[in-house]
Amino acid sequence: MSASATxxxxxxxxxDGCSGCHMSFLDMDERLVALAGQIDMVYSPLVDAxxxxxxxxxxxxxxxxxxxxxxxxxxxxxxxxxxLISLGDCAVxxxxxxxxxxxxxxxxxxxxxxxxxxxNPQIPTEGVPRLRQTVxxxxxxxxxxxxxxxxxxxxxxxxxxxxxxIAGRTPDSxxxxxxxx
Amino acid sequence: xxxxxxxxxVRVVTLRIDGQDLSAREDETIIEVCxxxxxxxxxxxxxxxxxILGGCRLCLVELEGQNxxxxxxxxxxxxGMHVITNTERLQRYRRTIxxxxxxxxxxxxxxxxxxxxxxxxxxxxGCGVNHVHMPYRYHQYQVDSSHEMFRVDHNRCVLCTxxxxxxxxxxxxxxxxxxxxxxxCQVITDMxxxxxxxxxxxxxxxxxxxxxxxxxxxxxxxxxxxxxxQSFLPILARRRHQR
Numbered sequence: 001m002s003a004s005a006t007x008x009x010x011x012x013x014x015x016d017g018c019s020g021c022h023m024s025f026l027d028m029d030e031r032l033v034a035l036a037g038q039i040d041m042v043y044s045p046l047v048d049a050x051x052x053x054x055x056x057x058x059x060x061x062x063x064x065x066x067x068x069x070x071x072x073x074x075x076x077x078x079x080x081x082x083x084l085i086s087l088g089d090c091a092v093x094x095x096x097x098x099x100x101x102x103x104x105x106x107x108x109x110x111x112x113x114x115x116x117x118x119x120n121p122q123i124p125t126e127g128v129p130r131l132r133q134t135v136x137x138x139x140x141x142x143x144x145x146x147x148x149x150x151x152x153x154x155x156x157x158x159x160x161x162x163x164x165x166i167a168g169r170t171p172d173s174x175x176x177x178x179x180x181x
Numbered sequence: 182x183x184x185x186x187x188x189x190x191v192r193v194v195t196l197r198i199d200g201q202d203l204s205a206r207e208d209e210t211i212i213e214v215c216x217x218x219x220x221x222x223x224x225x226x227x228x229x230x231x232x233i234l235g236g237c238r239l240c241l242v243e244l245e246g247q248n249x250x251x252x253x254x255x256x257x258x259x260x261g262m263h264v265i266t267n268t269e270r271l272q273r274y275r276r277t278i279x280x281x282x283x284x285x286x287x288x289x290x291x292x293x294x295x296x297x298x299x300x301x302x303x304x305x306x307g308c309g310v311n312h313v314h315m316p317y318r319y320h321q322y323q324v325d326s327s328h329e330m331f332r333v334d335h336n337r338c339v340l341c342t343x344x345x346x347x348x349x350x351x352x353x354x355x356x357x358x359x360x361x362x363x364x365x366c367q368v369i370t371d372m373x374x375x376x377x378x379x380x381x382x383x384x385x386x387x388x389x390x391x392x393x394x395x396x397x398x399x400x401x402x403x404x405x406x407x408x409x410x411q412s413f414l415p416i417l418a419r420r421r422h423q424r
Contacts, residue, residue, distance in 0.1 A: 094317065102287065102319055102320065149312070151291035178305060
């Protein structure tokens with residue numbers, strides 16, 4: 001068996017969030033070198049792959065489901081990933097993106113693209129996905145296997161979760177992270 | 182008054198909590214005995230020095246021989262009582278209560294000045310709440326910044342009424358009260374006037390210090406700075422009562 005055959009395949013994606021969870025992933029620093037020997041990153045904003053493979057061992061999603069594109073990505077990850085992690089407060093509870101839910105969507109769009117714009121105010125319709133009426137946490141759209149809250153979850157928590165999963169155990173990251181951590 | 186002066190002829194009872202044999206004064210409640218003996222029981226509305234509300238139900242415990250659950254804050258100890266504080270059923274109920282509180286209002290910890298010093302946030306971590314099963318309400322509540330020193334954010338209120346009780350029982354101003362019913366309840370100042378227009382508020386800040394979340398905060402504090410100090414409360418409560 002080749003070395004790569006023993007590695008688990010990992011895919012990550014970034015929905016409506018700030019990318020802070022992916023930055024926290026990178027904050028594992030030198031531990032990434034050891035991790036690289038155990039995981040194969042097959043799809044992610046951090047690598048150059050354009051297509052989500054048919055079969056992935058571990059899917060990690062950051063960000064809440066805010067638009068049609070987020071919705072499709074969440075569905076695709078659930079379909080192609082054996083194990084799905086909801087990473088960070090946006091994915092786990094909607095966090096800051098979901099704060100717009102207290103307002104009507106039309107009012108939010110009007111505020112963002114017309115009221116606060118001085119030059120050529122217009123609402124974009126081409127090349128951008130349609131915003132959904134309500135921002136939802138990931139588990140409101142697809143079943144999730146593991147939750148790692150935090151804004152962002154500390155690198156230690158992400159490292160612990162990945163190490164435990166690679167070792168074949170189900171991690172409980174509760175000691176290392178919490179909402180808003 | 183919140184803390185009645187103990188009568189000199191109060192008897193001592195023996196009871197068992199989580200298999201531990203303990204003695205306590207008969208006028209004590211289960212939560213008081215637990216806190217004295219470092220037995221952890223979560224609570225939001227209970228605070229040493231204030232009258233008992235029994236509203237949050239986080240301190241529910243099981244009593245051997247009884248089917249229903251009892252709030253540890255409002256149940257007095259009794260001779261031979263067997264209390265169980267941490268069963269799978271109690272843990273499940275506590276997690277559900279915490280999740281309902283998160284679902285009911287807008288508790289976005291990452292943009293809260295009390296982030297890192299919030300009792301609700303700590304409770305969630307302690308109870309193992311890492312996500313909320315039920316749908317969020319996304320109801321819009323107001324923020325009142327009209328007071329020159331303090332701010333009330335109703336999005337983060339858990340309706341524990343600590344502010345109402347401390348203002349009434351310790352400060353004696355009774356600026357705070359409750360308006361509405363059910364999940365639409367809201368803490369109000371005077372007759373639902375802006376806090377800054379209140380004629381009864383003494384700006385003592387006791388309500389801010391006892392608030393378990395970021396609902397009541399000092400103006401001008403940034404995220405993580407709003408550390409609350411509640412140590413004054415039992416001392417003041419006892420001194421007030423001794424007069």
